[in-house]
Amino acid sequence: MEQLTTSLDVLFILLGAILVLFMHAGFAFLEVGTVQHKNQVNALVKIMSDLGVSTVAYFFIGYGMAYGVFLGFNIDGQLTQAMTEKSGYELVKFFFLMTFAAAIPAIVSGGIAERARFYPVLLSTFLIVAFVYPFFEGITWNGNFGIQAWLEEQFGAGFHDFAGSIVVHSVGGWIALAAIIVLGARHNRYDKEGRIKEQHPPSSIPFLALGAWILSVGWFGFNVMSAQAIEGIQGLVAMNSLMAMVGGILAATFVGDKDPGFVHNGPLAGLVAICAGSDVVSPLGALVIGLVAGALFVKTFTWTQKTLKIDDVLGVWPLHGLCGMWGAIAVGIFGSTALGGLGGVSMMSQLIGTGLGILVAFVGGYIVYLFVHKVATLRMDEDEQYQGADLAIHRIHANPPRD
Template sequence: MEHLTTSLDVLFILLGAILVLFMHAGFAFLEVGTVQHKNQVNALVKIMSDLGVSTVAYFFIGYGVAYGVFLGFNLDGQLAKAMTEKSGYELVKFFFLMTFAAAIPAIVSGGIAERAKFYPILLSTFFIVAFVYPFFEGIAWNGNYGIQDWLKTNYGAPFHDFAGSIVVHAVGGWIALTAIMVLGARRGRYGKDGNIKQVYPPSSIPFLALGAWILTVGWFGFNVMSAQQITGIQGLVAMNSLMAMVGGILAATFMSDKDPGFVHNGPLAGLVAICAGSDVVSPLGALVIGLVAGALFVKAFVWTQKTLKVDDVLGVWPLHGLCGVWGAIAAGIFGGTALGGLGGVSFMSQLIGTLMGVAVALIGGYIVYKLIDVFFGIRLSEEEEHQGADLTIHKIHANPPRDEY
């Protein structure tokens, strides 16, 4: 029975890893559908290449930073043990958590689209996934540095983030903000008066919608299978994910007057927000969390573009950064028994953990992107940006005319 249970755990987390891996296709097509046609190839290649770099960075360094298991160096026979014990459970756990880590550069990619160099961004991906992301991941999910114990002692509960509203999404969104600020806005985006001068409508609503649907479906593996063991699976997590997703859809639909870009990002806003408390809030609480997240994304996207002049192409800071922050704080509100939750959460712990995650993302992200910009430069030239990243970097259009075959 023990062997059977272990084998089921391996299968369970492996299926989760596959679902989250497939979400990267969603990231790719969401970006492809949003950017200008001359940058579609670059969007596809970036997501794929980032995944490769992320896997290597996490295998050799990041997983060890977070969990103390350095598979790539086989310290104290760690890799050998992982290969032989518990049907290889530690290996598929790495696979599952690697897909989370790789989501960070995938999130960043959407924010910095259409003006970033290729190899310097890949280099930044390596450092982000090897050091910045796993530093906070280890604090939140492995109890590193005793911070979770301190929060429990002082506020009655540790920081609770079941599936990564802060650990993955907010960290990714706030890291993206630092990259956007280092890069600057796309040329011609804003006029001398500071107002938006050039509007870039989505190049393909069908691709954008396809990306959103892939992400939405894969998210149920992201959330439900964060239990990491078959005995920890909860139908509540699936139900809450559904209700928050629907809340995000409805809020985005009405707040944006049925704008297709906002409508298809609405479910993602709700799902980002519910990650943290999906195992402790009630379905009604999840619906409210999703409604607020959908409305927050619509309003924050417009605010960041028009008022703050932050040229975030896919709106990844509002979607992942701000909705992730809302989700973690909401877990401390709706997770309490007074509002129908299961309890075991503390508002102050949620607030402190959230601020800590944002600080790690801002400081770590800025150091990485600023240093790489200083030494290598991360911005395409004006001519390259005008020509488009597809021809500049990859020497091919998304749909080459026949005479280019």
């Protein structure tokens, strides 16, 4: 029975890893559908190459930093042990968590689209996934540096982030904001008075919608399989994910006045927000969390572009950074027994954990992207931006003309 349970755990987390891996196709098509046609190839190649770099960075450095299990260098025979014990559970756990880590550069990619050079971005990806992301991941999910223990001692509960509203999404969104600030806006995006000069509508609504659907479906693996063992699976997590997703759709539909870009990002806003508390809030609480997240995305996307003059192409800071922040704080509200939650949460711990995640992400991301920009130049020049990344970098159109 012990062997059967172990094998089921391996299968369970493997299926989760496959679903989250498939979400990277969603990231790719969401970006392909949103950027201008002359940058579609770049979006596809960038997401795929980022995945490869992320896997290597996390295998050799990041996973060991976060969990103290070094697979890449076989320290004290840890790789050999992982290969031979528990049906390889530690290996598929790495696979599962690697897909989370690789989501960080996939998130950033949408924010810096249409003006970032290729190899400097890959260098940035390696540094982010090897050092910045696992630093906070280890604090939250492995108790590194005693911060979670201190929060529990001081406030009765540690920082609760079941599936990564902060650890993955908000961290990715705030790293993206740092990268956008370092890169600056696209050429001719704003005039001298700061008004939007060139509008860039989505190049393909069908591709954008496809990306949103792939992400939405894969998200149920992202959330439910975060239990990482068959005995920890909860139908509540699946139900809450559904309700938050629906809340995001409805809010984005009505607040965004049927705009297809908002409508298809609405479910993603709700799903980002519910990650943290999907195991402790009630379905009604999840619906409210999703409703707030959908409206928050629509309003802050417009505010970011027009008022703050932050050229975030896919709106990844509002979607992941701010909706993820809301989701973590919402745990302290809707996770309480007074509002139908299961309890065991602390608002102070949620606020401190959220603030720490934002600090690590923004400062760490800014240092990495500024360093890479200084040594390798992140930004494409004006002629390259005008020509488009597809021709300037990859020397091919998304739909080459036939002879």
